[in-house]
Amino acid sequence: MTPTDYEAIARDAGLERVGARPPLGQYLAEMWHRRAFATSLAKFRVQAQVSENRLGLAWIVLRPLLNAALYGTVFGIILPRDTRPDDVAFVPFVVVGVFIFEFFSKSFSDGAKSITGNASLVRSLNFPRMLLPLAQIIQQVIELVPMLLILAVIVLGFGAPLTWWWLLVIPAMVLMAMFNFGIALLAARVTVHLRDLTQVIPLITRLFFYASGIFFSLEEVLADQPAWMQKVAELNPVHAYITIVRDIMLGGHNAPGWMWAVAAIAGVVTMAVGIVFFWRAEERYGHD
C-alpha cells in the first residue's frame, strides 16, 4: 500500500487549513462583520447583572461611590492637608479619581478573564476571539455612562460650573477606552498562557491606584522630590486620563497640553500593540 499524499488531495480540491490564523486585515474585517456579537454580548451581560442584584443598575454607580466615600474618609483623615490640590474641592477631586480609575481597573481585571472565563463559548463556536475582550470593553463603556452622569451631578453639586469644555470628556474617554482595550487584550492573552496572572492583577491594580494620585495630588506630594520623579509619575497614562477629566470638570487647570499627547499616544499605541499581540496567538485560545 503506497502512502497517500493527503496534502496534495487537499490542495487539488482547493481546501484550506482549518484553524489557520487569517492575516490581520482579514481578521479585523471579520471582527467588524460580527461586531453585533460583541455589542449584544455586552448589552446582555449588563442586563443580566442588573437583574441579578436587587438594586440592579444602581450598583454600577453605588460601588464606586461607596469606594470614593471610604477612600475619601480614610485618606482625608490620614493624609496631611498639604497633599491635596489647593484650588479644587477635595470631594469631587476624589470622586472623579475613583470613578475614572474604576473604568481602568474593571477593564483590566475583567478583560484578563475574557478568554479563560468564557471557555465553553470559545470551545464550542468559531469566531474571532478578539470579540470577547472587545465585548468586555463595550460593557465597561456602557457602565461608564451612568457613572459619568452621577459624577456630573456630584461635581455640579460642589459648585463647579457647567461649561462647553465638558464635551472634551468624550474624546478623553474614547482615548482611555482604547488604552483599556489594549490592556485587556494583553492581559487576556497572558492569562491564557499563565493563569497565575489573575492572582497578581489586584496587586498591579493597587499599584496603579496609588501611583495615579486618586486621593492626593501627585504634583503636591512629589513637589519636594527631584523633578524627574514627577515627570515619570505623570507619564503614567491612567494618571493622565484622570487629570484631564479633573481639569475639564473641576477647572483645576493642572493638565498641560502634553498630557493630552500622553493620553493620545498611550491610547493608540497600547491598542495597536494589544491587537497584534492578541491576534498572534489566535490559534491557541481554548486549547487547554
Added chain:
Amino acid sequence: MTDQLGNPTVVVDDLHIKYKTFTSGKKASQNRALLTRQRGIRVVHALKGVSFVAREGESIGVIGHNGSGKSTLMRAISGLIAPAQGQVFASSRPALLGVNAALIPSLSGEKNVILGGLALGLTPQQIEAKYPEIVDFADLDEFIDLPMKSYSSGMSSRLRFSIAVSREHQILLVDEALAVGDKGFRQKSEARIRAMREQAGTVFLVSHSMKSILDTCNRVLWIDHGNLKMDGDPEEVVKAYQASK
C-alpha cells in the same frame, strides 16, 4: 469506500493531538504532606496519526469506546484544538455541535439564540427572521425566556442543535448532541442531518447509538485508542466494533 466519489470537503492528514495535563503521576494518598509539589506534566497522546478524506454528500458515523479520541477528532476538525503534528484541511469552516457546548448559562434561551446566531456569522436581521423557526424546532416556546441554566440537559441540547442548524453548513460535526434529546426530537434532527447531507454537505456524527449511526450514516470510522482502526461501510464496521466488545 463509497462508489461515486464526490469532491473532498475534509482532508485529515496524519493528525496527532496531544494534551498536556498537570498530574501528580502518583496514587492519591491520604497522608501526603500538603506542601509537597504534586504537579508533573503528563502528555496524553489522544490521537496518533489519523488520516482520511471526507467527501460531499457523505454522512460519516464515528464510533469507539469512551476516551478513544472521537470528541478530540471532532474538535480538531473544527479547528478548536491545534494539532501537535499533521494537518486538517476543509472547504469551509466546520461547525461543531457538542454536548458540553453550553453557551452562556445565566442568559435566557432567547438571548442565547441571538448570541449563538451572531457568533455563527448571521446578521441581526437574519436572526430575527429565523428566530421563530429556531425556537419552534427546539420546541421550547414556553421556556425560551428562562435562563439557560434552568434548562434540562435535553432542553439545552435541543436549543443548541437548533441554533447550529439555523445556518447552512457545508460541514457539520455532531458530537453526541442528539443522545440526550427525546425520541421525537431525535427523529426530527436525524431527518435534518439527512437533508443536509443531500444538499451536498458533509456530516460527522459521533454516537454510541449504533441504531442512529446505521440509520443516518453511509460511512463509519472506528477510532480505537487514538488510531483509526476501521473505515468503511456502516454495517461492516459496526459489526466488527460490536464483535470487539
